[in-house]
Amino acid sequence: xxxxxxxxxxxxxxxxxxxxxxxxxxxxxxxxxxxxxxxxxxxxxxxxxxxxxxxxxxxxxxxxxxxxxxxxxxxxxxxxxxxxxxxxxxxxxxxxxxxxxxxxxxxxxxxxxxxxxxxxxxxxxxxxxxxxxxxxxxxxxxxxxxxxxxxxxxxxxxxxxxxxxxxxxxxxxxxxxxxxxxxxxxxxxxxxxxxxxxxxxxxxxxxxxxxxxxxxxxxxxxxxxxxxxxxxxxxxxxxxxxxxxxxxxxxxxxxxxxxxxxxxxxxxxxxxxxxxxxxxxxxxxxxxxxxxxxxxxxxxxxxxxxxxxxxxxxxxxxxxxxxxxxxxxxxxxxxxxxxxxxxxxxxxxxxxxxxxxxxxxxxxxxxxxxxxxxxxxxxxxxxxxxxxxxxxxxxxxxxxxxxxxxxxxxxxxxxxxxxxxxxxxxxxxxxxxxxxxxxxxxxxxxxxxxxxxxxxxxxxxxxxxxxxxxxxxxxxxxxxxxxxxxxxxxxxxxxxxxxxxxxxxxxxxxxxxxxxxxxxxxxxxxxxxxxxxxxxxxxxxxxxxxxxxxxxxxxxxxxxxxxxxxxxxxxxxxxxxxxxxxxxxxxxxx
Amino acid sequence: xxxxxxxxxxxxxxxxxxxxxxxxxxxxxxxxxxxxxxxxxxxxxxxxxxxxxxxxxxxxxxxxxxxxxxxxxxxxxxxxxxxxxxxxxxxxxxxxxxxxxxxxxxxxxxxxxxxxxxxxxxxxxxxxxxxxxxxxxxxxxxxxxxxxxxxxxxxxxxxxxxxxxxxxxxxxxxxxxxxxx
Numbered sequence: 179x180x181x182x183x184x185x186x187x188x189x190x191x192x193x194x195x196x197x198x199x200x201x202x203x204x205x206x207x208x209x210x211x212x213x214x215x216x217x218x219x220x221x222x223x224x225x226x227x228x229x230x231x232x233x234x235x236x237x238x239x240x241x242x243x244x245x246x247x248x249x250x251x252x253x254x255x256x257x258x259x260x261x262x263x264x265x266x267x268x269x270x271x272x273x274x275x276x277x278x279x280x281x282x283x284x285x286x287x288x289x290x291x292x293x294x295x296x297x298x299x300x301x302x303x304x305x306x307x308x309x310x311x312x313x314x315x316x317x318x319x320x321x322x323x324x325x326x327x328x329x330x331x332x333x334x335x336x337x338x339x340x341x342x343x344x345x346x347x348x349x350x351x352x353x354x355x356x357x358x359x360x361x362x363x364x365x366x367x368x369x370x371x372x373x374x375x376x377x378x379x380x381x382x383x384x385x386x387x388x389x390x391x392x393x394x395x396x397x398x399x400x401x402x403x404x405x406x407x408x409x410x411x412x413x414x415x416x417x418x419x420x421x422x423x424x425x426x427x428x429x430x431x432x433x434x435x436x437x438x439x440x441x442x443x444x445x446x447x448x449x450x451x452x453x454x455x456x457x458x459x460x461x462x463x464x465x466x467x468x469x470x471x472x473x474x475x476x477x478x479x480x481x482x483x484x485x486x487x488x489x490x491x492x493x494x495x496x497x498x499x500x501x502x503x504x505x506x507x508x509x510x511x512x513x514x515x516x517x518x519x520x521x522x523x524x525x526x527x528x529x530x531x532x533x534x535x536x537x538x539x540x541x542x543x544x545x546x547x548x549x550x551x552x553x554x555x556x557x558x559x560x561x562x563x564x565x566x567x568x569x570x571x572x573x574x575x576x577x578x579x580x581x582x583x584x585x586x587x588x589x590x591x592x593x594x595x596x597x598x599x600x601x602x603x604x605x606x607x608x609x610x611x612x613x614x615x616x617x618x619x620x621x622x623x624x625x626x627x628x629x630x631x632x633x634x635x636x637x638x639x640x641x642x643x644x645x646x647x648x649x650x651x652x653x654x655x656x657x658x659x660x661x662x663x664x665x666x667x668x669x670x671x672x673x674x675x676x677x678x679x680x681x682x683x684x685x686x687x688x689x690x691x692x693x694x695x696x697x698x699x700x701x702x703x704x705x706x707x708x709x710x711x712x713x714x715x716x717x718x719x720x721x722x723x724x725x726x727x728x729x730x731x732x733x734x735x736x737x738x739x740x741x742x743x744x745x746x747x748x749x750x751x752x753x754x755x756x757x758x759x760x761x762x763x764x765x766x767x768x
Numbered sequence: 769x770x771x772x773x774x775x776x777x778x779x780x781x782x783x784x785x786x787x788x789x790x791x792x793x794x795x796x797x798x799x800x801x802x803x804x805x806x807x808x809x810x811x812x813x814x815x816x817x818x819x820x821x822x823x824x825x826x827x828x829x830x831x832x833x834x835x836x837x838x839x840x841x842x843x844x845x846x847x848x849x850x851x852x853x854x855x856x857x858x859x860x861x862x863x864x865x866x867x868x869x870x871x872x873x874x875x876x877x878x879x880x881x882x883x884x885x886x887x888x889x890x891x892x893x894x895x896x897x898x899x900x901x902x903x904x905x906x907x908x909x910x911x912x913x914x915x916x917x918x919x920x921x922x923x924x925x926x927x928x929x930x931x932x933x934x935x936x937x938x939x940x941x942x943x944x945x946x947x948x949x
Binding site: 302303306307310311312314331336365366367368369489490491493494495 | 782785786823826827830831833836837838
């Protein structure tokens with residue numbers, strides 16, 4: 179038992195270790211020095227490991243990706259003032275995607291708070307709208323309780339980031355330390371998740387049984403509740419096709435006959451057709467985001483809706499469901515499956531004509547690109563990565579933009595293996611995220627698919643990768659543009675390419691990598707791609723593959739903002755004619 | 769439509785900021801907000817009057833519940849309850865209008881809390897209707913300043929809403945009178 183006089187910094191690190199924290203990402207500085215001093219001693223005993231990033235934003239992203247990949251709470255450290263404000267983008271990223279992280283910031287000593295002291299900033303106030311909860315530790319005796327509460331809150335219900343701001347003198351103050359038992363925390367404001375009633379289960383199941391054209395619409399909630407087995411069972415039991423959001427990607431393998439891939443703005447044509455035509459939409463841990471729904475009034479407008487989510491505030495926020503169940507997806511689906519197995523006669527034929535219709539859509543409107551192109555296409559690079567990922571073992575992190583959408587379309591991946599900033603769309607996320615994942619799983623292959631613009635937003639982290647020799651494979655889809663911005667300017671802004679070209683000032687990424695002591699190659703054509711890609715992937719050390727791809731390629735299909743999902747731009751119908759389903763062409767605008 | 773929400777919160781720093789930040793960010797409207805310690809130490813009761821249809825009120829309630837410091841929310845709009853507000857009002861009483869003002873104050877059972885040659889400050893408690901009535905009557909004398917606490921409310925265990933009773937009695941009386949003529 180530790181019952182001697184200890185300081186606040188000891189209480190913090192001890193509490194973190196008691197919560198099973200093994201890895202911390204961070205950057206030291208004045209106000210957090212007492213904590214780093216304590217950390218030094220604990221690291222020497224191999225009780226905890228800290229990874230030094232090169233910018234605090236990367237610490238937050240790495241902790242966030244660590245949480246996404248492992249399901250555990252990610253932890254990051256930063257000092258007061260600029261250190262803390264540099265975390266803001268990372269905290270907002272975690273909040274938008276409901277990722278459990280605990281963020282610890284140093285603060286100026288209590289007597290200096292409010293005096294505009296050196297490196298003082300009100301990080302508690304700044305982050306209020308983007309955290310699930312936050313604390314300022316005003317008394318070291320509260321430290322252990324606050325850490326316990328923070329871990330509980332970040333994971334309980336809908337997960338999210340929790341910030342703990344620690345004044346420097348609180349870290350230094352000694353007191354009689356008694357660790358808080360995590361089972362004894364009292365949080366009356368954290369309500370237990372309600373039990374699902376038998377009636378709700380029956381209502382949901384009867385809607386499913388009545389439906390001839392059901393569709394599962396699965397979001398990040400299903401990943402964070404680790405419900406992939408249950409989702410698949412439900413789908414297979416009733417023969418319901420599944421489409422996922424960007425956050426739900428990986429819940430089912432893309433090769434599964436019931437899988438329709440991603441829906442929404444850059445979703446597959448067949449997923450968007452299916453959502454427009456379904457008569458029952460089963461939303462699992464998804465929030466009817468505008469990038470998914472397109473024009474909300476026309477989203478699944480022929481369908482009844484079953485909405486299962488852990489957050490009551492999501493129910494009826496954008497779409498009023500016929501049946502709403504509040505609860506953990508895994509728990510609720512288990513209840514549904516148990517009921518179905520006992521009570522229901524399943525008619526597997528019921529959805530067959532619907533599945534047949536979808537199969538035709540898949541044949542007629544597959545994801546496609548011009549394979550005959552002379553230039554190297556970005557999709558080919560991403561497909562080449564996918565081809566190496568035969569047993570879905572790779573962790574894929576992405577940045578934001580065209581490459582992200584192509585990766586979402588073309589990469590077949592598993593649950594918790596797809597790490598991408600969805601809600602906030604944070605360029606610069608991919609590289610630090612790869613660091614977080616590689617540290618969680620040192621023996622796994624971690625691939626960071628990034629764009630030339632996104633990569634430059636956090637490329638200082640190459641230094642972190644070099645320091646810890648993290649064998650991350652960084653694939654830069656380099657088109658010398660902010661590709662998605664260019665695509666929007668081309669489509670909606672009269673081809674006025676305002677500040678989206680990256681040509682001038684573009685670094686030579688191979689030389690840049692060399693400066694960090696990292697291996698790099700440049701691929702400029704199809705031949706180089708096919709001859710060298712696999713060989714380079716086998717290298718067990720950090721590697722950058724800078725792929726110079728066609729500059730004009732756009733990401734299709736695309737639902738224009740504010741348009742219905744069934745109206746997609748850039749849809750190419752395969753030449754195989756199918757007269758039976760010709761009526762579906764009415765969906766296509768251009 | 770206006771709704772009255774009675775919200776119990778943990779009395780911790782930042783609670784009000786969290787609530788007002790939530791309202792600002794999600795575009796909800798607050799008409800009034802009154803905060804004070806509740807019956808239990810460490811717990812505060814916030815009585816807020818908010819505007820919106822039922823769906824908006826439902827969203828407000830759900831989002832408030834997501835705040836860790838929020839313990840309980842009750843929509844007391846349609847529940848019998850005692851509603852009170854305190855108003856301080858500074859009125860000009862020049863040109864021998866003091867007696868008229870004091871007469872009005874008397875009828876409304878308002879207390880005079882400050883008196884000077886040309887001004888009087890009245891203290892009025894009551895439901896928001898009474899506040900509006902006296903304010904309207906005093907307008908012509910010249911209202912210099914007004915300070916109001918915002919509405920506070922507790923539900924009635926008697927389950928009888930005297931407001932509604934009074935309204936009903938008035939309606940009945942009118943009917944009887946109307947029937948007589």
